[in-house]
Amino acid sequence: MDFRYLGNSGLKISEIIFGNWLTHASQVENDIATRSVRAALDAGISTFDTADTYANTAAETVLGDALRGERRESLEILTKVYWPTGPKGHNDSGLSRKHIFESINGSLRRLGTDYVDLYQAHRYDYETPLEETMQAFADIVRQGKALYIGTSEWNAQQLREGQALASELGFRLISNQPQYSALWRVIEAEVVPASEELGISQIVWSPVAQGVLSGKYVPGQELPAGSRATDEKGGANMIKNYLREDVLTAVHTGFAPIAADLGLTPAQLAVAWVLQNKNIAGAIVGASRPEQVADNARASGVVLEPAVMNAIDVALHPVAEFDPAKTLSPEVRPS
Template structure:
């Protein structure tokens, strides 16, 4: 497993990170979650991503249990806040009150003294950005957070945050967590160029488009039993990708992957890691074997001819604008 610097910060994270959206505390039981986390560690993955809203906060608890006993200095724990975590008016968003309370709750659930990277899960139009950034900076000064980042922010929102941080002498954002894969490339136009120039690394999620780019969904056939497409939460996001023209094109990528000695999942992850500005790709996994397969994509370089062939096959299915 190779490691990369997170933007221009001094923090190094594994090229493949393990994320537990949908799975831990919801789709799979605790014992299976622990087995998957052990498989990730065995494969050299040291970076683990979660959020306080995943599975009504149970995902953080399961990750904390899974990493209990692991040498804290050997792993990087990332979590996020923004979405509601309770019924109260202040149990959501990026107000100072919620940032502080959410951080302490995450620390408790994760069973750790500090969070390596604390991320704003979305942008909060109802809170002054100065207030959020000051709260983040205070958590860093207190030693409860080491670095801060954002998720799914636009280039303009990131640019404004950097300007405010500089003017107020606050710690800067070092990471952005967007959706990015062979099919969804919207960050390439504005977000990646800005972040690259400002030293912000991309920790991307859904490099396999929820399994679609692993080739598990076949044209003209129902989704496999137990897949995300049959899960109540996952099906809401994956449904727009399950049409025959796209699925047929993805099947045409399999021989290209085989010729390169890769699984289709490895090809898809390797493609992401080869793009500019990427620090890590977050993969899911409900079985240990999935983690081992995904982790094997670390360090793989795809030749230019293969990259061109991929783009030719996918063609107009590629989403380049938001």
């Protein structure tokens, strides 16, 4: 496993990150979730990403239980705040000082730790003054409840404004967590250049495009039973925009053969592709089975030659999304 610095900080994370969105306490049983975490540790993964909203806080509990007994100093535990939790009342979402402090305390309790390595604003909150949000994060850092602060799906302007305030308050934003894959490249035009300027790294989610880049979805065929595309708890809704005939054809006839020529699975190639971007510190992978973790972890350290990167562009560029305006946060706080 290779490790990379996170933003302009001294913190290193594993470039393959285990994430438990849509799986722990949701799609898979707790014993399988625990076995997947153990598989991640065996593969050299030290960084684990979760959020209070995943399975309405239950995913944090599952992760905390699975990591119990591990040396805390050898792990990087990441979580997030913004989306609704609990009974989803009028103050149970967003980035107000009240919700941030209640959320960090709940996350620490569920995770079974005194601190998280990275606490992330899961979206931008238009209903809370940015000054209030950043002051709350500054106080949490000073209290030692979070060592570093990051964001998720913030656009370039929001990152610049947030970093300016953070600097005034004596801390720095060191990361942003956007969706990014060879099919979803909306951060490349604005977010990545701004982040490089600000000393912020990307921790990317969905590097395999919700599984579409794994090649398991074949054009003209039925969706595989038990796949994310058939999961009505949330997976099917997330993947549906990728299940177009032109996308599946491009993956099946263009992308998958490139992976085969390299001796990689399509999923490994997808993860390796995002890691070629120097602004990417790590790629989050999930798993519904322990063996999936080991498979994805093999993408660490893979170097893709320029000719390979160009061939992937030729195969997927026509069906990829590039519009930077699609880096979005809800205008109204969700409930």
